[in-house]
Amino acid sequence: MNACKRVLVFGATGLIGRHIVRQILTRKDDFDRIAIFTSPDTVRSKAEEIKQLKNEGVEVLVGSLTDEADVRKAYQDIDTVVSAVGRNMIVHQIELIRLADETPNVHRFFPSEYGTDIEHNRDSSGEKPHQNKLKVRSFIRSCRNLDHTFLVTGPYADGDPGLYLSPNYGAVRTGSFDVRTKTAVLLESGDLNIAFTTMCDVGKLLLAALTHPEASRNKALRVKSFTTTDGKILEEFEKQTGGEKWQVSYTSIEELRKLEKKAWATGDHQATLITLRRIWATGGTLYHEWDNKLIGEPAVQTLAEAVATAIDVQLHGEQEMKRKLV
Ligand SMILES: NC(=O)c1ccc[n+]([C@@H]2O[C@H](COP(=O)([O-])OP(=O)(O)OC[C@H]3O[C@@H](n4cnc5c(N)ncnc54)[C@H](OP(=O)(O)O)[C@@H]3O)[C@@H](O)[C@H]2O)c1
Incomplete structure:
Protein backbone atom coordinates (compact mmCIF):
# COMPACT_ATOMS: atom_id res chain seq x y z
CA MET A 1 0.00 0.00 0.00
CA ASN A 2 1.30 3.43 -0.96
CA ALA A 3 1.29 5.80 2.01
CA CYS A 4 0.76 9.57 1.70
CA LYS A 5 3.70 10.82 3.75
CA ARG A 6 5.55 13.35 1.60
CA VAL A 7 2.96 15.92 0.69
CA LEU A 8 3.11 18.95 -1.61
CA VAL A 9 0.24 21.48 -1.53
CA PHE A 10 -0.68 23.87 -4.37
CA GLY A 11 -2.83 26.89 -3.45
CA ALA A 12 -1.71 26.68 0.18
CA THR A 13 -2.53 30.29 1.13
CA GLY A 14 -5.89 30.40 -0.66
CA LEU A 15 -9.34 30.29 0.94
CA ILE A 16 -9.44 26.50 1.44
CA GLY A 17 -5.73 25.70 1.04
CA ARG A 18 -5.02 27.55 4.26
CA HIS A 19 -7.38 25.28 6.22
CA ILE A 20 -5.91 22.19 4.59
CA VAL A 21 -2.33 23.09 5.53
CA ARG A 22 -3.42 24.09 9.05
CA GLN A 23 -5.01 20.67 9.64
CA ILE A 24 -2.09 18.72 8.11
CA LEU A 25 0.18 20.57 10.55
CA THR A 26 -1.86 19.23 13.50
CA ARG A 27 -0.45 15.77 12.63
CA LYS A 28 2.99 16.99 11.54
CA ASP A 29 4.77 14.01 13.08
CA ASP A 30 2.84 11.57 10.87
CA PHE A 31 4.38 13.10 7.73
CA ASP A 32 7.94 12.86 6.40
CA ARG A 33 7.61 16.10 4.42
CA ILE A 34 5.04 18.90 4.31
CA ALA A 35 5.81 21.26 1.42
CA ILE A 36 3.92 24.01 -0.35
CA PHE A 37 4.58 25.30 -3.85
CA THR A 38 3.80 28.96 -4.25
CA SER A 39 4.61 31.96 -6.42
CA PRO A 40 7.18 34.73 -5.81
CA ASP A 41 4.18 37.11 -5.70
CA THR A 42 2.59 35.26 -2.78
CA VAL A 43 5.93 35.06 -0.97
CA ARG A 44 6.08 38.86 -1.20
CA SER A 45 2.42 39.73 -0.56
CA LYS A 46 1.85 37.20 2.25
CA ALA A 47 5.33 37.40 3.82
CA GLU A 48 4.07 37.00 7.43
CA GLU A 49 1.98 33.92 6.61
CA ILE A 50 4.88 32.31 4.71
CA LYS A 51 7.26 33.02 7.59
CA GLN A 52 4.81 31.45 10.05
CA LEU A 53 4.49 28.33 7.86
CA LYS A 54 8.27 27.99 7.69
CA ASN A 55 8.48 28.36 11.49
CA GLU A 56 6.02 25.48 11.78
CA GLY A 57 8.22 23.23 9.63
CA VAL A 58 6.61 23.69 6.22
CA GLU A 59 9.03 23.66 3.27
CA VAL A 60 8.23 26.57 0.97
CA LEU A 61 9.08 25.85 -2.69
CA VAL A 62 8.83 28.90 -4.91
CA GLY A 63 8.18 28.94 -8.64
CA SER A 64 5.56 29.25 -11.32
CA LEU A 65 2.72 26.73 -11.65
CA THR A 66 2.97 27.19 -15.40
CA ASP A 67 6.71 26.44 -15.60
CA GLU A 68 7.27 22.73 -16.28
CA ALA A 69 10.82 22.72 -14.88
CA ASP A 70 9.69 24.38 -11.62
CA VAL A 71 6.89 21.86 -11.17
CA ARG A 72 9.09 18.83 -12.00
CA LYS A 73 11.63 20.07 -9.47
CA ALA A 74 8.94 20.52 -6.81
CA TYR A 75 7.74 16.93 -7.39
CA GLN A 76 11.15 15.48 -6.41
CA ASP A 77 10.81 13.22 -3.36
CA ILE A 78 7.06 13.93 -3.04
CA ASP A 79 4.52 11.08 -2.99
CA THR A 80 1.25 13.03 -2.78
CA VAL A 81 0.09 16.27 -4.38
CA VAL A 82 -2.85 18.14 -2.85
CA SER A 83 -4.15 20.84 -5.15
CA ALA A 84 -6.28 23.66 -3.73
CA VAL A 85 -5.88 26.05 -6.64
CA GLY A 86 -8.70 28.50 -7.34
CA ARG A 87 -11.33 28.21 -10.06
CA ASN A 88 -9.16 30.24 -12.47
CA MET A 89 -6.53 27.46 -12.43
CA ILE A 90 -8.74 24.34 -12.53
CA VAL A 91 -7.99 23.39 -16.16
CA HIS A 92 -4.28 24.03 -15.71
CA GLN A 93 -4.29 21.13 -13.25
CA ILE A 94 -4.37 18.78 -16.27
CA GLU A 95 -0.77 19.78 -16.97
CA LEU A 96 0.15 19.41 -13.28
CA ILE A 97 -1.45 15.94 -13.27
CA ARG A 98 0.31 14.92 -16.50
CA LEU A 99 3.66 15.85 -14.94
CA ALA A 100 2.77 14.01 -11.72
CA ASP A 101 1.86 10.89 -13.70
CA GLU A 102 5.30 11.04 -15.35
CA THR A 103 7.06 11.32 -11.98
CA PRO A 104 7.51 7.80 -10.53
CA ASN A 105 7.66 8.89 -6.89
CA VAL A 106 4.31 10.77 -7.05
CA HIS A 107 1.51 8.21 -6.65
CA ARG A 108 -1.51 10.26 -5.51
CA PHE A 109 -3.10 13.53 -6.67
CA PHE A 110 -5.99 15.34 -4.97
CA PRO A 111 -7.37 17.77 -7.58
CA SER A 112 -8.97 20.98 -6.39
CA GLU A 113 -12.59 19.95 -5.68
CA TYR A 114 -13.79 20.62 -2.11
CA GLY A 115 -17.32 21.51 -3.15
CA THR A 116 -20.33 20.41 -5.16
CA ASP A 117 -20.55 16.83 -6.46
CA ILE A 118 -19.97 17.29 -10.19
CA GLU A 119 -21.21 13.73 -10.86
CA HIS A 120 -24.20 13.76 -8.51
CA ASN A 121 -26.90 12.87 -11.04
CA ARG A 122 -27.72 12.77 -14.76
CA ASP A 123 -28.05 16.56 -15.00
CA SER A 124 -24.66 17.23 -13.40
CA SER A 125 -22.70 16.78 -16.63
CA GLY A 126 -24.55 19.75 -18.21
CA GLU A 127 -23.95 22.26 -15.40
CA LYS A 128 -21.73 25.15 -16.53
CA PRO A 129 -19.66 25.51 -13.33
CA HIS A 130 -18.77 21.79 -13.44
CA GLN A 131 -17.21 21.66 -16.91
CA ASN A 132 -13.57 22.31 -16.00
CA LYS A 133 -13.59 20.01 -12.98
CA LEU A 134 -15.18 17.28 -15.14
CA LYS A 135 -12.31 17.59 -17.63
CA VAL A 136 -9.82 17.21 -14.78
CA ARG A 137 -11.60 14.08 -13.46
CA SER A 138 -11.68 12.56 -16.92
CA PHE A 139 -7.95 13.21 -17.45
CA ILE A 140 -6.84 11.89 -14.07
CA ARG A 141 -8.86 8.70 -14.52
CA SER A 142 -6.89 8.06 -17.72
CA CYS A 143 -3.51 8.30 -15.95
CA ARG A 144 -1.33 5.18 -15.95
CA ASN A 145 0.56 5.52 -12.70
CA LEU A 146 -1.31 8.05 -10.61
CA ASP A 147 -4.08 7.41 -8.07
CA HIS A 148 -6.53 10.15 -7.17
CA THR A 149 -8.97 11.28 -4.49
CA PHE A 150 -11.80 13.76 -5.05
CA LEU A 151 -12.95 15.33 -1.77
CA VAL A 152 -16.62 16.29 -2.26
CA THR A 153 -17.79 18.51 0.58
CA GLY A 154 -20.85 20.47 -0.55
CA PRO A 155 -21.05 24.19 0.28
CA TYR A 156 -18.91 25.66 3.04
CA ALA A 157 -20.84 26.53 6.21
CA ASP A 158 -18.80 29.69 6.78
CA GLY A 159 -19.40 33.44 6.84
CA ASP A 160 -16.57 34.65 4.57
CA PRO A 161 -17.69 36.83 1.64
CA GLY A 162 -19.97 34.91 -0.75
CA LEU A 163 -20.13 31.72 1.36
CA TYR A 164 -23.44 30.29 2.59
CA LEU A 165 -23.42 31.86 6.06
CA SER A 166 -22.48 35.32 4.73
CA PRO A 167 -24.60 38.35 3.78
CA ASN A 168 -23.76 37.42 0.17
CA TYR A 169 -23.51 41.05 -0.94
CA GLY A 170 -23.98 41.41 -4.68
CA ALA A 171 -26.39 38.46 -4.86
CA PHE A 196 -22.60 21.42 4.46
CA THR A 197 -18.95 21.19 5.48
CA THR A 198 -17.17 23.93 7.38
CA MET A 199 -13.81 24.96 5.94
CA CYS A 200 -12.09 23.79 9.12
CA ASP A 201 -13.68 20.35 8.57
CA VAL A 202 -12.64 20.30 4.89
CA GLY A 203 -9.08 20.46 6.25
CA LYS A 204 -9.75 17.74 8.83
CA LEU A 205 -11.43 15.45 6.29
CA LEU A 206 -8.60 15.98 3.78
CA LEU A 207 -6.12 15.06 6.52
CA ALA A 208 -8.21 11.94 7.25
CA ALA A 209 -8.11 11.01 3.55
CA LEU A 210 -4.29 11.29 3.63
CA THR A 211 -4.00 9.14 6.75
CA HIS A 212 -6.40 6.51 5.29
CA PRO A 213 -4.71 6.17 1.89
CA GLU A 214 -6.26 2.84 0.92
CA ALA A 215 -9.84 3.83 1.84
CA SER A 216 -9.52 7.11 -0.07
CA ARG A 217 -7.75 5.65 -3.13
CA ASN A 218 -9.39 6.35 -6.51
CA LYS A 219 -12.62 7.56 -4.89
CA ALA A 220 -14.89 10.56 -4.84
CA LEU A 221 -15.24 10.83 -1.06
CA ARG A 222 -18.58 12.43 -0.17
CA VAL A 223 -18.20 14.02 3.23
CA LYS A 224 -20.01 16.58 5.38
CA SER A 225 -20.15 18.35 8.72
CA PHE A 226 -23.96 18.36 9.00
CA HIS A 288 -28.41 8.12 1.59
CA GLU A 289 -24.96 7.83 3.13
CA TRP A 290 -21.76 9.87 3.43
CA ASP A 291 -18.17 8.60 3.47
CA ASN A 292 -16.88 10.17 6.72
CA LYS A 293 -16.77 6.70 8.30
CA LEU A 294 -14.52 5.31 5.53
CA ILE A 295 -11.76 7.66 6.67
CA GLY A 296 -12.06 7.14 10.42
CA GLU A 297 -15.04 9.45 11.05
CA PRO A 298 -13.05 12.45 12.31
CA ALA A 299 -14.95 14.69 14.73
CA VAL A 300 -16.73 17.41 12.75
CA GLN A 301 -18.30 20.74 13.67
N1 LIG B 1 -17.74 24.45 -1.44
C1 LIG B 1 -17.67 25.75 -1.46
O1 LIG B 1 -18.55 26.47 -0.92
C2 LIG B 1 -16.47 26.39 -2.12
C3 LIG B 1 -16.23 27.76 -1.96
C4 LIG B 1 -15.08 28.30 -2.52
C5 LIG B 1 -14.19 27.50 -3.23
N2 LIG B 1 -14.46 26.17 -3.39
C6 LIG B 1 -13.54 25.31 -4.17
O2 LIG B 1 -12.29 25.25 -3.49
C7 LIG B 1 -11.22 25.17 -4.43
C8 LIG B 1 -10.19 26.25 -4.12
O3 LIG B 1 -10.80 27.52 -4.28
P1 LIG B 1 -10.39 28.79 -3.39
O4 LIG B 1 -11.55 29.72 -3.43
O5 LIG B 1 -9.85 28.29 -2.08
O6 LIG B 1 -9.21 29.37 -4.26
P2 LIG B 1 -8.54 30.83 -4.20
O7 LIG B 1 -8.48 31.29 -2.80
O8 LIG B 1 -9.16 31.70 -5.24
O9 LIG B 1 -7.07 30.49 -4.77
C9 LIG B 1 -6.33 29.45 -4.23
C10 LIG B 1 -4.89 29.54 -4.62
O10 LIG B 1 -4.69 29.23 -6.00
C11 LIG B 1 -3.41 29.72 -6.37
N3 LIG B 1 -3.52 30.50 -7.62
C12 LIG B 1 -4.56 31.20 -8.06
N4 LIG B 1 -4.26 31.79 -9.26
C13 LIG B 1 -3.01 31.45 -9.54
C14 LIG B 1 -2.12 31.72 -10.61
N5 LIG B 1 -2.52 32.45 -11.66
N6 LIG B 1 -0.88 31.20 -10.56
C15 LIG B 1 -0.49 30.46 -9.52
N7 LIG B 1 -1.30 30.14 -8.47
C16 LIG B 1 -2.53 30.64 -8.49
C17 LIG B 1 -2.91 30.62 -5.24
O11 LIG B 1 -1.98 29.85 -4.53
P3 LIG B 1 -0.94 30.42 -3.44
O12 LIG B 1 -1.67 30.36 -2.17
O13 LIG B 1 0.21 29.51 -3.51
O14 LIG B 1 -0.61 31.82 -3.88
C18 LIG B 1 -4.19 30.88 -4.46
O15 LIG B 1 -4.00 31.20 -3.13
C19 LIG B 1 -11.84 25.31 -5.82
O16 LIG B 1 -11.93 24.03 -6.40
C20 LIG B 1 -13.22 25.88 -5.55
O17 LIG B 1 -14.19 25.49 -6.51
C21 LIG B 1 -15.57 25.61 -2.84
Missing part, protein backbone atom coordinates in the same frame (compact mmCIF):
# COMPACT_ATOMS: atom_id res chain seq x y z
CA VAL A 172 -28.47 38.88 -1.69
CA ARG A 173 -31.70 37.62 -3.31
CA THR A 174 -30.02 34.23 -3.90
CA GLY A 175 -29.71 33.68 -0.13
CA SER A 176 -28.24 35.77 2.71
CA PHE A 177 -27.59 35.83 6.46
CA ASP A 178 -26.56 39.34 7.55
CA VAL A 179 -25.51 39.61 11.20
CA ARG A 180 -25.06 43.40 11.17
CA THR A 181 -28.60 44.18 9.95
CA LYS A 182 -30.22 41.02 11.36
CA THR A 183 -31.82 40.25 8.01
CA ALA A 184 -31.94 37.02 6.04
CA VAL A 185 -33.10 35.79 2.66
CA LEU A 186 -34.10 32.12 2.73
CA LEU A 187 -34.64 29.87 -0.25
CA GLU A 188 -38.17 28.55 -0.93
CA SER A 189 -39.79 28.31 2.55
CA GLY A 190 -36.49 27.79 4.36
CA ASP A 191 -37.11 24.05 4.75
CA LEU A 192 -34.87 22.53 2.06
CA ASN A 193 -32.18 20.15 3.31
CA ILE A 194 -28.58 20.93 2.36
CA ALA A 195 -25.44 19.07 3.50
CA THR A 227 -27.24 18.54 7.08
CA THR A 228 -29.59 21.40 7.86
CA THR A 229 -32.07 23.89 6.41
CA ASP A 230 -32.07 27.68 5.94
CA GLY A 231 -34.76 27.86 8.66
CA LYS A 232 -32.56 26.05 11.20
CA ILE A 233 -29.55 28.19 10.26
CA LEU A 234 -31.66 31.31 10.85
CA GLU A 235 -32.84 30.02 14.26
CA GLU A 236 -29.23 29.48 15.27
CA PHE A 237 -28.19 32.99 14.12
CA GLU A 238 -31.15 34.49 16.06
CA LYS A 239 -30.23 32.50 19.18
CA GLN A 240 -26.57 33.59 19.03
CA THR A 241 -27.30 37.27 18.29
CA GLY A 242 -29.44 38.04 21.34
CA GLY A 243 -32.61 36.04 20.66
CA GLU A 244 -34.41 38.76 18.72
CA LYS A 245 -36.24 37.69 15.51
CA TRP A 246 -34.48 38.71 12.28
CA GLN A 247 -36.25 40.31 9.34
CA VAL A 248 -36.77 37.55 6.81
CA SER A 249 -37.73 37.36 3.14
CA TYR A 250 -37.88 34.41 0.78
CA THR A 251 -36.72 33.59 -2.75
CA SER A 252 -38.50 30.72 -4.48
CA ILE A 253 -36.55 28.19 -6.54
CA GLU A 254 -38.41 29.49 -9.59
CA GLU A 255 -37.16 33.02 -8.89
CA LEU A 256 -33.65 31.67 -8.22
CA ARG A 257 -33.69 29.99 -11.64
CA LYS A 258 -34.67 33.34 -13.23
CA LEU A 259 -31.84 35.15 -11.43
CA GLU A 260 -29.47 32.39 -12.56
CA LYS A 261 -30.53 32.68 -16.19
CA LYS A 262 -30.17 36.44 -16.15
CA ALA A 263 -26.71 36.26 -14.51
CA TRP A 264 -25.38 33.96 -17.25
CA ALA A 265 -27.02 36.03 -19.99
CA THR A 266 -25.50 39.28 -18.74
CA GLY A 267 -22.04 37.89 -17.92
CA ASP A 268 -22.50 38.58 -14.19
CA HIS A 269 -19.44 37.19 -12.39
CA GLN A 270 -21.78 35.77 -9.70
CA ALA A 271 -23.42 33.39 -12.21
CA THR A 272 -21.32 30.41 -11.07
CA LEU A 273 -22.29 30.94 -7.44
CA ILE A 274 -25.98 31.34 -8.28
CA THR A 275 -26.00 28.08 -10.25
CA LEU A 276 -24.27 26.30 -7.36
CA ARG A 277 -26.86 27.67 -4.91
CA ARG A 278 -29.65 26.34 -7.15
CA ILE A 279 -27.94 22.92 -7.26
CA TRP A 280 -27.49 22.86 -3.46
CA ALA A 281 -31.12 23.89 -2.85
CA THR A 282 -32.53 21.21 -5.14
CA GLY A 283 -30.98 18.10 -3.58
CA GLY A 284 -27.52 18.26 -5.17
CA THR A 285 -25.72 17.75 -1.85
CA LEU A 286 -27.81 14.85 -0.53
CA TYR A 287 -27.15 11.08 -0.41
CA THR A 302 -21.94 21.36 14.56
CA LEU A 303 -24.30 23.97 13.12
CA ALA A 304 -23.95 25.97 16.37
CA GLU A 305 -20.14 26.02 16.01
CA ALA A 306 -20.36 27.00 12.34
CA VAL A 307 -22.73 29.89 13.11
CA ALA A 308 -20.51 31.11 15.98
CA THR A 309 -17.52 31.25 13.62
CA ALA A 310 -19.62 32.91 10.89
CA ILE A 311 -20.76 35.65 13.29
CA ASP A 312 -17.16 36.35 14.25
CA VAL A 313 -16.03 36.41 10.59
CA GLN A 314 -18.93 38.68 9.54
CA LEU A 315 -18.17 41.15 12.33
CA HIS A 316 -14.38 41.05 12.38
CA GLY A 317 -13.12 39.29 9.23
CA GLU A 318 -12.25 40.26 5.68
CA GLN A 319 -15.25 41.83 3.94
CA GLU A 320 -14.02 41.67 0.37
CA MET A 321 -14.16 38.53 -1.80
CA LYS A 322 -10.60 37.69 -2.88
CA ARG A 323 -11.11 34.31 -4.54
CA LYS A 324 -11.60 33.87 -8.25
CA LEU A 325 -15.09 32.69 -9.28
CA VAL A 326 -14.22 31.69 -12.85
